[in-house]
Amino acid sequence: MYNNPNLIFEQSIPQGKTGWRSPSNIALVKYWGKKAVQIPLNPSISFTLSKSYTETTVEYSPAAEGESAVQFFLEGEINEQFGEKIHAYFKGLDTIFPFLKQLKFTIRSSNTFPHSAGIASSASGMSALALCLCSIEQKHFGGMESKEAFFQKASYLARLGSGSACRSLYGGMVSWGKVDGRIETSDLWGTQQIKNVHPDFLTFNDSILIVDAAQKKVSSRIGHGLMNSNPFSAERFKQAQSNILRLMDVLKIGDMDEFINITESEALTLHAMMMTSNPYYLLMKPNTLNIIERIFDFRESTGIPVCFTLDAGPNIHLLYPEKVSSEVKVFIDDELKTFLHQSRIIEDRVGNGPENLNL
Numbered sequence: 001m002y003n004n005p006n007l008i009f010e011q012s013i014p015q016g017k018t019g020w021r022s023p024s025n026i027a028l029v030k031y032w033g034k035k036a037v038q039i040p041l042n043p044s045i046s047f048t049l050s051k052s053y054t055e056t057t058v059e060y061s062p063a064a065e066g067e068s069a070v071q072f073f074l075e076g077e078i079n080e081q082f083g084e085k086i087h088a089y090f091k092g093l094d095t096i097f098p099f100l101k102q103l104k105f106t107i108r109s110s111n112t113f114p115h116s117a118g119i120a121s122s123a124s125g126m127s128a129l130a131l132c133l134c135s136i137e138q139k140h141f142g143g144m145e146s147k148e149a150f151f152q153k154a155s156y157l158a159r160l161g162s163g164s165a166c167r168s169l170y171g172g173m174v175s176w177g178k179v180d181g182r183i184e185t186s187d188l189w190g191t192q193q194i195k196n197v198h199p200d201f202l203t204f205n206d207s208i209l210i211v212d213a214a215q216k217k218v219s220s221r222i223g224h225g226l227m228n229s230n231p232f233s234a235e236r237f238k239q240a241q242s243n244i245l246r247l248m249d250v251l252k253i254g255d256m257d258e259f260i261n262i263t264e265s266e267a268l269t270l271h272a273m274m275m276t277s278n279p280y281y282l283l284m285k286p287n288t289l290n291i292i293e294r295i296f297d298f299r300e301s302t303g304i305p306v307c308f309t310l311d312a313g314p315n316i317h318l319l320y321p322e323k324v325s326s327e328v329k330v331f332i333d334d335e336l337k338t339f340l341h342q343s344r345i346i347e348d349r350v351g352n353g354p355e356n357l358n359l
Contacts, residue, residue: 001188002153003095007141013102018135019057019357022128023049024119025167025174026206026309026317028263029244030270033227033237038163039187041227042240043177045247046167049206050351054124056109057359058132063104073108083107086129089161096157097133099140113346119208119311126161127168130154131354155189166190171353173197173251180241182248198254202350203322207332210344211287211314218274218281220312226277236273240266256321260299260307263319267310274312285314287339292316294335304328322349 031044063069070090072083086107090100107129113119134154137143144150151169159166159176167174172194179185194202227233243262250258274281288310295308295318306320306328318336320328337343 002156004143005095005098007096007137008098009102009140013062014140015059015061016136016139017057017059017359018132018139019055019359020128020131020135020354021053021055021357022124022131022168022354023053023351024113024121024124025049025164026119026311027164027167028266028309029240029247030266031163031177032224032270032273032312033230033233034163034224038159040163040177041233042237043175043179043185043244044164044167044240045173045175045193045244046164047173047201047204047206048168048171048351048353049119049348051348052111052113052119052124052208052346053351054109054111054121054128055357056107056125056128056132057357058129058136059106059108060103060136063102068101069104071104071106073106075110076108082109092160093133093157097137099136100133114213119346122162123165123168126165127154127158127354130158130161130165131169131356133157135356152189159189169354171351172202175244175248177244179244179248181245193248193251196248196252198251200254200256200321200323201251201259204350205320205322205325205328206348206350207318207320207328208346208348209291209316209318209332209336209339210341210346211291211316211339212285213341213344216283216313218283223274223277223281223312226279227273230273230277232273232276236269239269256305260305263309264307267308270312271310283313284310288314288316290339291336298331298335302327304331306331 025046025048027044027046029045031040033041070083070087072079131154155166155169167176167190170192174190175185175193176190178187185191247262304324304327309317
């Protein structure tokens with residue numbers, strides 16, 4: 001899909017610069033397990049963050065014939081490992097963007113959040129880069145007839161670099177993966193789901209509680225692969241289909257109790273899949289469980305709708321509507337900070353999606 005041999009510079013090869021700011025996202029129904037070319041084995045749905053984003057600029061100029069190259073800077077420092085990964089990613093796009101072979105690139109990327117903080121930097125980084133590539137195409141070749149087509153193609157390209165990145169192309173709630181009975185959903189790109197979302201969910205805060213800042217011992221890439229032999233994977237994929245349909249209904253009617261039930265169950269199921277893989281592994285830490293127990297107790301004693309989710313790591317995303325934020329902040333200060341690494345908290349909320357840096 002999107003293959004186009006005509007996207008090649010026939011005469012003069014240009015130089016230029018483009019840039020995008022793109023956010024990370026946090027999944028509520030989790031994607032865990034994939035087929036070839038980044039196709040998910042179950043659908044997922046996330047909400048887009050606001051303050052946790054990547055800014056990426058791409059400078060391009062003519063390359064010597066057969067010598068396309070990528071120089072990649074992360075936080076101002078050259079990063080050869082990432083540069084090699086991006087170069088390989090570009091090679092995989094040869095049939096979609098054949099003009100990439102005619103250019104050399106200097107890419108500068110920076111995050112507003114620290115690495116290994118429980119926030120998906122691959123989602124924000126790859127979505128920002130995909131947007132830059134689509135901007136180069138649009139500037140020099142045109143062809144994308146609408147804003148919707150532009151972002152759908154960017155979502156498709158982002159998915160090829162990092163599956164969850166395809167959900168970062170839109171604001172609010174975004175699904176990815178074919179959902180039974182929902183014709184607008186796709187395995188190939190993300191789909192915005194805010195039209196039928198109760199306004200309370202679009203004001204959600206996400207206090208990201210850093211339990212452990214170390215890089216996780218088992219990568220998400222390996223974790224996805226282990227789902228192929230997990231004895232519970234088939235039932236898990238069915239469960240995800242059921243949960244995402246339930247959650248879409250819950251988001252529409254504003255049922256906060258059921259939202260909490262699905263979201264927390266999904267987080268724990270994700271880690272259960274890790275613990276039942278072969279080889280098995282554990283990414284939660286003792287203080288992850290200490291915090292979860294206190295969230296349960298606080299919600300039961302106060303009735304305040306606060307819940308947690310987890311990414312593939314030990315750090316807690318504490319989710320709650322804006323209208324209870326003052327009470328939750330007191331709870332964090334009084335009961336949770338003691339379990340955190342250097343008392344570190346990253347405050348975020350539901351965001352509106354990417355922004356063009358207009359360079």
